[in-house]
Amino acid sequence: MNSKLLAMIPLAVALCAVIGCDKKSDTIKIGQAVALTGDNSTWGQSEKNALDMEIAKINAKGGVMGKQIQLISYDTRADATEGVNVTKRLVSDGVCAIIGPGQSGVAIAMTSVTEPANVSFLATSATNPKVTVDDKTGSVRKTAFRTCFIDPFQGTVAAQFAAKNLKLKNAAIIYDVGSDYSSWLGKYFTTEFEKQGCKVVASEAFRSGELDFRAILGKIKGSNPDVLYIPTMQKEAALIMKQAADLGIKAIPMGGDGWASPDLITLGGKAVDGSYFVNITSLEDPDIQGFIKDYRAKFNNDPIMPNPVMAIDALDVIIDAITKTGGTDPAKLTAQIAQTKNLPTLSGNFTIDPTNHNPLNKPAVIQQVKDGKFVYVTKFVTQ
C-alpha cells in the first residue's frame, strides 16, 4: 500500500504539472525556491526583490507572449528537506520552471522531485559540480541547470590568482568539513595551486558551527603560509581572520563567494582588510549598472550579490525558452533550456554546456576588502 502510494507520487506530481501549465490561463507561473529566513536569508531576500522588480517591469511591458508572469516564491530556509517540500509544492502549483535554490545541498536534494516531474530548475549560486551531474552515474541531471559557475572554477581562479597575480607560494587552507561547498572549494584550490608549482603547507578542517579557530590557527602559524585560503561563509571567515590576526598570522586571506556579504566587514573589522575573494559578479561590474540603479531606486539599498543577478539570468533563460517553444510545457522547456546558446542575459552572453548543464565561459570577479569596503579588482574568464 505504502509503496504503491509512493510510486504514484511522481506520476501525480507530473500530471499536476502538465495540467497546471497547459491550462489556458493568462499567467505564466514561474517558481522560486529561495532561503528567505535563516543564515542565508540576506541573499535570498535580495534575490526575491530583484525578481519581483524585473518581473513587474516585464509585465508592465505586456508580459511574455501576451501573458503576465506570476512568481511563486517559497522559503527553503537553505535546508535540504525543506527544499524538497517546497519543490513539491511548486510542482503541484503548476510552475513551468523554478529559479533557485542558492545552496548546493538543497539543489541536489531537489532533483529527487524535479527529475521525475520533468520540471527544470536553474540554481542561482549553487556551485557544487554534483548539482547538475550525478557523481554516481556520471551522467548529467536532465532538469538541473545553473547560472553561476562551479566550485572547481572558483577554487581554480583563487589558486591561479594567488600564484600568478599575487605571486604567493605557500598556502594554508581552513575548510568546514560539514559543508560540501567548503570542502570542494578547498579540494580544487589545492589541485590548481599545486599545478601552478606552489605548495599547500597546511590543510585544516573544522566542524560547522565552530566559533574558536585558534587551536588550528596556532598549528597553521607554525607552517608559515603566505596565503590563507578560507572557503567558508562570511561568519566563519570573519572569525577566522580576526583570530588569525590575534595570533599574529600575516598570510593574505582569500575566499570564495560565500564571503560576499556586508556582514564580513561588520564582523571582521580591520582583520578582514586586504583579503581577496572570488565572486560570481560585483556591484562594480560595468555590465549591470542599469539593474543596480533601478534596484537602489526601488529598495533603497544595494542588492546583495551575486544572487539577484544570477536569478535574473535564470529568468532570462526561462523566458527565452518559453518564447522559443511557444508555450509553458515544463518538459519542452527542459529540452530547450539545455540548448541555450549566446543568449544576452543581465551578466553577459550566456551559453549552457549541454554535457554538464553549467554555463560556458562565465567570467569571475576578484574582489578585495579595502578600508571596510568591497573593491573590484579584476575579471577572469573561464577556459
Add this chain to the structure above:
Amino acid sequence: MFVQTLLTGLAIGGIYALMAVGYSLVFSILNFSNFAYGSIIMLGAYISYFSMVKLGLPIGVALALSILGAALLCYLNERLAYAPLRKRRASSLFFMISAMGTAIFLENLVYAIVGAHFYAFPEVFTKRNITFHGVSIGVLDVFAIAFSFAAIYALHYFLQKSRTGIAIRAASYDIQVCSLNGVNDKHLIGLVFCLAGGLAGISGTFLGMKYIVYPTMGWITNKAYIAAVIGGLGSLPGAVVGGILLGVTETFVSAYVSSVVRDVFSFSLLVLLLMVMPTGLFGRFLEEKV
C-alpha cells in the same frame, strides 16, 4: 607551538570556567541543571552590545549594565519559572524541562524582536595582541581571564566569609534544615540566581567580544555544562578546574590531532571520567559543595 596551544587553551578554558561556575552555583542549591543559563548569557551579550553601540556607553558601564541586567533576568527566571514548581515540590526533572523551555523561549524571543542578525562588538581592544617570542595572545583574552578569575575569587570569598555566604553553603547541604534554622530560603535562592546571573553578564560580554553576538550563541554553554560535570556539579573549584581542563584538552586535540575529532575526544573523556568518578573530580555526594 606547544606554549601557544597551552595559552589558547587557557583562554578558552577561562570562559568555560566562568560559565561552569554559574551552572554549579544553581545546582549546588536546587539540585537541578539550569539549562536556561545559556540564554541568560546570550541576553547578557545583547545588553552590553546595545549599551555600547546604540547608547554609546563606555565598556565598563556596559559590562556593569550587563551584569545587572543578566542578574535581574536570572532572578526573574527563577521567580517565574522555578518558584511555582518548588512550591509544589516538583522533582528536579520538571525543573530541567522548565529550564529547557525557558531557553528555547528566550532564544526565539530574541529572534522575533532583534532578529537573526550577527553583531560584532566595536574593536576597542579586541584587536590588540601581545606577542612574545613568537607566542601571541589577545589583550582581551588576558583581560577576560583576569576579570573572570577575580569574579570567581570574589564569589568564593563571599561564600566563605560572609554570613549570607555561610547560609548559602548551609543551604547547599540541606535547604530544609537551613530554613528551619531561620534562614529565609526564598531570599537565599533569589540571591543565588542573581549571583549566577551576574556571572552570566560577564561571560556574555566576553563571549560576544571574543566571537559574535547572535541568538543561538547560548549553546556554547553546553561545553560549560560539561565542564561543570567534569569538575563535579555543585562544586565551585570543580567548575573552574573542569573548565580549564576541557579548554586545554580541546585545544590540544585540535592542534595535535584534528579539530574535527575534537568533540569526539572531549565527550569520550567525559564519559570515561564519569565511569571512574561518577560525581566528577571534586563532587562529593552531599558533602562539600559550594
